Amino acid sequence: MILRLLRHPGERPARRLLARLHPADIAELVPLLTPDELAELWRTLLELRLATRTLRELDGDARERVLAQLADEQVSTVIARLSAHDAVDLLESLEPARRASLLEALDPARSAQLSNLLRYGPATAGGLMDPEVPRFFADETVAATLERVRTLAEERRLFYLYVVDDREHLLGIVSLWQLVSAAPERRLREILSADVVTVRADTPEEEVAQEFKRYDLLMMPVVDADGRLAGAIHVDDVLDVVEEQATEDLYRLANLDVHEDLATRPARSVRLRLPWLLINLATASLAAFVVSLFQETIAKYVVLAVFMPIVAGMGGNAGTQTLTLMVRGIALGEMDLRRSGAVVARQTLVGFMNGLLTGLALGLAALAWERNAVLSGVLMFAQTLNLTVAGFFGALVPVTLKQMRLDPALGSSIFVTTATDVGGFLSFLGTATLLLSILQP
Amino acid sequence: MILRLLRHPGERPARRLLARLHPADIAELVPLLTPDELAELWRTLLELRLATRTLRELDGDARERVLAQLADEQVSTVIARLSAHDAVDLLESLEPARRASLLEALDPARSAQLSNLLRYGPATAGGLMDPEVPRFFADETVAATLERVRTLAEERRLFYLYVVDDREHLLGIVSLWQLVSAAPERRLREILSADVVTVRADTPEEEVAQEFKRYDLLMMPVVDADGRLAGAIHVDDVLDVVEEQATEDLYRLANLDVHEDLATRPARSVRLRLPWLLINLATASLAAFVVSLFQETIAKYVVLAVFMPIVAGMGGNAGTQTLTLMVRGIALGEMDLRRSGAVVARQTLVGFMNGLLTGLALGLAALAWERNAVLSGVLMFAQTLNLTVAGFFGALVPVTLKQMRLDPALGSSIFVTTATDVGGFLSFLGTATLLLSILQP
Numbered sequence: 001m002i003l004r005l006l007r008h009p010g011e012r013p014a015r016r017l018l019a020r021l022h023p024a025d026i027a028e029l030v031p032l033l034t035p036d037e038l039a040e041l042w043r044t045l046l047e048l049r050l051a052t053r054t055l056r057e058l059d060g061d062a063r064e065r066v067l068a069q070l071a072d073e074q075v076s077t078v079i080a081r082l083s084a085h086d087a088v089d090l091l092e093s094l095e096p097a098r099r100a101s102l103l104e105a106l107d108p109a110r111s112a113q114l115s116n117l118l119r120y121g122p123a124t125a126g127g128l129m130d131p132e133v134p135r136f137f138a139d140e141t142v143a144a145t146l147e148r149v150r151t152l153a154e155e156r157r158l159f160y161l162y163v164v165d166d167r168e169h170l171l172g173i174v175s176l177w178q179l180v181s182a183a184p185e186r187r188l189r190e191i192l193s194a195d196v197v198t199v200r201a202d203t204p205e206e207e208v209a210q211e212f213k214r215y216d217l218l219m220m221p222v223v224d225a226d227g228r229l230a231g232a233i234h235v236d237d238v239l240d241v242v243e244e245q246a247t248e249d250l251y252r253l254a255n256l257d258v259h260e261d262l263a264t265r266p267a268r269s270v271r272l273r274l275p276w277l278l279i280n281l282a283t284a285s286l287a288a289f290v291v292s293l294f295q296e297t298i299a300k301y302v303v304l305a306v307f308m309p310i311v312a313g314m315g316g317n318a319g320t321q322t323l324t325l326m327v328r329g330i331a332l333g334e335m336d337l338r339r340s341g342a343v344v345a346r347q348t349l350v351g352f353m354n355g356l357l358t359g360l361a362l363g364l365a366a367l368a369w370e371r372n373a374v375l376s377g378v379l380m381f382a383q384t385l386n387l388t389v390a391g392f393f394g395a396l397v398p399v400t401l402k403q404m405r406l407d408p409a410l411g412s413s414i415f416v417t418t419a420t421d422v423g424g425f426l427s428f429l430g431t432a433t434l435l436l437s438i439l440q441p
Numbered sequence: 442m443i444l445r446l447l448r449h450p451g452e453r454p455a456r457r458l459l460a461r462l463h464p465a466d467i468a469e470l471v472p473l474l475t476p477d478e479l480a481e482l483w484r485t486l487l488e489l490r491l492a493t494r495t496l497r498e499l500d501g502d503a504r505e506r507v508l509a510q511l512a513d514e515q516v517s518t519v520i521a522r523l524s525a526h527d528a529v530d531l532l533e534s535l536e537p538a539r540r541a542s543l544l545e546a547l548d549p550a551r552s553a554q555l556s557n558l559l560r561y562g563p564a565t566a567g568g569l570m571d572p573e574v575p576r577f578f579a580d581e582t583v584a585a586t587l588e589r590v591r592t593l594a595e596e597r598r599l600f601y602l603y604v605v606d607d608r609e610h611l612l613g614i615v616s617l618w619q620l621v622s623a624a625p626e627r628r629l630r631e632i633l634s635a636d637v638v639t640v641r642a643d644t645p646e647e648e649v650a651q652e653f654k655r656y657d658l659l660m661m662p663v664v665d666a667d668g669r670l671a672g673a674i675h676v677d678d679v680l681d682v683v684e685e686q687a688t689e690d691l692y693r694l695a696n697l698d699v700h701e702d703l704a705t706r707p708a709r710s711v712r713l714r715l716p717w718l719l720i721n722l723a724t725a726s727l728a729a730f731v732v733s734l735f736q737e738t739i740a741k742y743v744v745l746a747v748f749m750p751i752v753a754g755m756g757g758n759a760g761t762q763t764l765t766l767m768v769r770g771i772a773l774g775e776m777d778l779r780r781s782g783a784v785v786a787r788q789t790l791v792g793f794m795n796g797l798l799t800g801l802a803l804g805l806a807a808l809a810w811e812r813n814a815v816l817s818g819v820l821m822f823a824q825t826l827n828l829t830v831a832g833f834f835g836a837l838v839p840v841t842l843k844q845m846r847l848d849p850a851l852g853s854s855i856f857v858t859t860a861t862d863v864g865g866f867l868s869f870l871g872t873a874t875l876l877l878s879i880l881q882p
Contacts (some may be wrong), residue, residue: 038539141835150622158618159600177599180621181591189500213684216677218659235676238655243654246687247769253691255758261768262784269791270798273762277755277828279801284754292747298739306733307864312753313725314718317696317855321714324695328688329703343703350710357711358718358821365726387718414758421750 003029007037019048024265026050027057034067042066042074052081055090057265059209064093072098076105078179079114089167118229125208126201128241129231136161136188138171143184149176160231162221162305163192170221170229172196189269190234198223201230205241210333212238249327250407253320255280276414283414287312287421292427297436304432307379310362311428313422318354322394323416324349327409337403344395351391352384359383374435382428389423444470450480460489463585465706467491468498476510483515495521496531497617498706505534509580513539517546520555520645525801529558557672566649567642569665570672577629579612586623590617601671603662604633611662611670613637639664642671646682651774653679671861690768693850694761696721719856724855727734728753728862735870738877744811745873751803751847756827761797763788763835764857768850771843778844785836793825800824823869830864831857 008014018026026045033041045051048105055078058066062193067090071218077388089126091099091114099118103111113129120126134152136145145161159352161174172192198221199208201233207268212220212235222231251258255276260269291298326347329335363380367373393416396410449455459467467486474482486492496519501509507514508531520528520543532540532555540559550660553572561567575593577586586602593599601614613633621633639662640649653661653676693700701710732739732749739745767788770776770855776784780826804821808814834857839849 040604096598137476149618176617176621177590195606209680213677213680216675234657235659235680236654237655238682239650239676239683240684243773244688246691247683248602249775250691250694250765250769253695254761256762256765260766262775266787266791266794270794273759273791273795274798277759277795278802280755281799281803281806282750287750287754288747291750292744294748295743298746299743302736302740303733305749306729306736308723308746308749309728310722310731310864311754312750313858313862314721316757317721317858318714318718320695321697321717323699323704324691326702330692332684332688334703346656346707347812350714353707353711354714354718357715358722361719362722365722385532389809393691417758421754425750 003032007033008040012042015044015048017291018044023050023053024057024268026032026054027062030054030058033064035317038069039065039071039074042070046074046077048117049081052078054083056086057268059268059271063090065072065141068092072102072105077159080110081105084113084117084122084362084379087114088122091118120201123205124201125203125205125233126207126230128208128237129233131231131234133162133221133229134158135164135168135175135261137231138163138187138192140188142179142186142188142191142415145174145188146184157364161188162232163188164229168228170196170198170223170227172219181234185218199233200225205333206245206333207243208233209238209241222427232252237316237423244288245331248407249331249409252325252407253327253413254412255413279411280414280417283418284421286418290422290425291429294425295431297429297433299433300436301375303372303375303421304311306430307366307375307428308425311382311386311424312421314358314362315390315424318351318387318392319390319416319420320413322351322391323398324414326395326398327412330398335399335402337399340399340403342378344392344399348388348392349396352388354391355384355387358387375432378428378431378435381431382424385427389427390420392418393423444473446577448474450479456485456489459491459864461483462724463659464491464494464708465498465709468471468503471495471499471507472503474494478510479510479789480515483511485508487515492521493519497523498709500709500712502822504531508535513543513546517543521547521551525554525558526564528555532559561642564646565642566605566644566646566663567671569646570642572672572676574603574662574670574673575599576605576609577603577615578629578669579606579630579633581629582625583620583623583629584619586615587625590620601660601882602629603673604629605670607709609669611637611639611664611668614662623859634653637662639672641666647686647772647774649674650679650682650686650861685773689813689848690772690850692854693848694765694768694854696852696854720852720856723857723863728866731863731866732870735866738870742816743815744816745870748807748816748869749866752823752827752865753862755799755803755824756831756865757858759792759828760831760835760857761854761862762833762840763792764853767836767839768853771839771849776840776880779839780846783871785833785840788836789829789833792835793829795826795832796825800826814874817874819869819876822872823865826868827861827865831861834860834864838841 006189029036042051045054055066057061071278079090082090091102103115108113109132116129116131141395147205149158159176161179163174165171172194173196174188178191197215197217199211201222201224217235221229221235222233225232230301248258257272260272362383363376363441366379367376397412397415401410401412402408468502471479478497481827483492486495496504506827520531523531532543544556556573557570558568569582590599600617602620604612604615607614613635614637615629615633619632638652638656638658639653642663643667659676661674663674687701698713701713800821803824804817807820838853838856842851842853843849
């Protein structure tokens with residue numbers, strides 16, 4: 001019924017229906033429509049201001065098919081309403097020729113911003129900057145500059161003026177206050193301060209954020225490889241970077257896709273989480289395989305199975321502690337990669353010591369519960385080894401990923417958990433098997 | 442030997458030794474010294490600029506004892522060098538009388554800042570603000586104000602002027618540009634814009650950060666309950682808040698103490714992580730207890746033990762996914778707590794669907810491996826239930842903590858893992874036991 005209505009999306013009943021449907025639900029119907037119906041639907045959605053949200057709910061393939069069928073003006077209207085990040089995603093999925101013609105159709109400021117994002121990548125100073133920053137020439141007088149500032153100050157916050165030579169090389173800055181305090185006939189060249197923190201357009205955004213924090217800046221000029229002024233970054237955009245970066249670390253440690261949030265509809269959540277769960281299933285099978293090697297031992301001493309969850313749980317927890325500390329330390333720039341050997345050694349030592357202490361607690365508890373000294377000894381030994389492995393891999397995995405220029409958080413929790421599971425079960429069940437064969441030859 | 446040298450810390454050999462020792466190592470020797478030796482050591486450490494770092498390495502009790510033995514001037518020198526956060530920690534550990542006299546001895550700006558932190562708490566707008574913000578009175582003329590700005594602008598960034606009435610109630614703001622463009626004889630009252638975003642001093646810092654992002658602000662005035670100007674928050678301090686908040690979420694989900702970082706020495710790391718590991722040991726014992734109820738079943742079918750790591754691992758992973766999504770969503774203000782029922786239901790549904798799908802994969806893999814249809818069926822069922830439990834508790838725990846006005850991340854991962862372990866083993870081993878008794882009566 002809904003579908004029948006949507007086949008005539010321009011008519012009143014369909015419009016009323018569309019206005020009430022969730023964009024996610026509209027998205028599910030889109031693949032069922034013919035090109036003509038789709039074009040009409042899109043016109044209606046644009047009028048109802050639902051087009052952008054519906055497009056965002058469409059997945060890769062469906063989205064590309066929709067975009068291919070829409071007219072350029074319809075796509076530009078959507079791009080104008082999308083966030084810069086989503087707009088770049090959309091533009092990147094199009095052919096270069098269409099991308100260029102769409103960019104031209106946008107208003108110049110938006111077009112320049114998106115071109116920069118496409119050129120430098122979204123995670124760089126170039127992608128982050130506002131390229132529209134006004135340039136002031138070194139040979140201009142204070143009086144002429146004041147006149148220009150007067151017209152500019154109405155539409156933007158202008159606290160610092162960036163002074164360039166006639167080939168746009170950045171020479172220095174003049175604060176608004178310096179400008180109004182200076183004699184009108186002086187030239188900017190004479191009053192500028194050359195002591196200015198700049199950043200290259202290809203600098204990763206994490207480093208940009210660290211510079212902002214180090215110098216307590218409100219804005220920072222961005223230069224190209226030749227020192228020419230390319231734009232400026234405002235601190236409020238850095239605020240978003242810091243937050244997104246932290247969310248990414250969190251998500252990656254939990255094996256979540258960065259595109260999911262609390263508003264994601266269930267079907268999409270399932271699709272986004274499933275790959276990670278299947279990878280985890282495969283790696284957990286490795287732990288299961290290790291256990292399967294010791295079925296005979298477990299058959300003789302079923303109590304070993306009782307303690308398996310403790311071995312796995314403690315290793316996982318200790319590994320996550322180390323991993324999180326490392327990932328955050330690397331993200332915040334606390335880590336000197338040349339000293340990574342010492343850091344891994346230190347974390348392994350912490351794991352060993354905590355393994356010894358919790359192993360003691362576990363061994364004593366097991367002794368009280370099961371009154372079996374051999375079992376207690378095995379648990380103590382396995383727990384110590386388990387947490388040593390957790391410390392070692394919890395530190396080694398993110399350091400190695402970072403040295404390979406990959407994200408230290410990506411997939412590392414699955415790797416570390418597998419290492420602690422395998423290491424824990426091997427040491428626990430292996431030692432038990434060994435001792436059993438000695439005690440009962 | 443070292444200790445003998447340190448008994449005369451003012452002499453050359455001891456000075457040379459101290460300069461080479463790590464503050465953490467000095468800290469370990471401090472409890473062994475007599476009060477006189479300690480006072481002399483501290484004088485030397487202050488000269489060597491090692492006192493602050495040594496103090497930071499001392500733990501609660503040892504630190505209090507050291508502080509009790511030091512003269513007020515020695516403590517103030519240290520406070521002046523500590524970060525605001527550490528300084529407040531230190532001041533809070535002292536008696537009120539001594540705290541007040543130490544605050545008086547500090548330079549006025551530092552003293553005002555620390556008093557605010559102590560009064561409003563560090564995690565509020567009041568703790569975050571700079572109370573030293575200049576007040577401009579509404580009846581002042583533009584000319585007089587320009588004169589005052591001239592003297593102020595040299596030492597601080599002054600982009601907006603906060604205009605107050607004679608009882609310091611905030612009336613509005615005047616931008617520097619509005620000021621220099623206005624006729625000199627006009628009064629601030631006539632040129633101010635009253636449309637200004639303010640924040641109350643007792644607002645939590647998370648909300649402050651959200652306001653800054655919503656309005657893209659560079660600074661925001663802070664007012665007390667009566668609307669009087671109390672200070673101003675700069676965006677660079679908000680940058681630190683956003684970052685600290687994210688680190689806290691990450692750390693709490695991983696059961697790490699927020700005071701640990703990559704530079705923490707091993708002994709302290711062990712102490713900080715051990716409590717969480719022991720709590721985890723206790724909750725993991727609950728899972729072990731559940732397994733112990735099914736020892737008979739496992740003895741008959743040892744292969745069940747082989748699949749236990751998969752049950753535990755998948756439940757833990759799915760629970761962490763949901764939990765992380767919820768904690769971050771709540772922190773970023775995505776969550777409407779009145780709709781928490783719907784959110785929990787949605788996450789449970791996602792867990793159920795992923796449980797069904799991964800259960801199918803697991804069941805088929807087990808069928809290929811073990812050629813046992815009953816085992817496969819049990820695994821499918823248990824996996825579905827396991828991930829449903831993971832979705833339910835992964836969402837419910839942080840929501841409940843938030844509604845109790847606690848941190849949604851604190852301890853929640855241990856609770857959720859316990860729930861998935863217990864739920865997973867109960868459903869897996871429980872169903873297996875049930876089916877076995879049916880098949881083999």
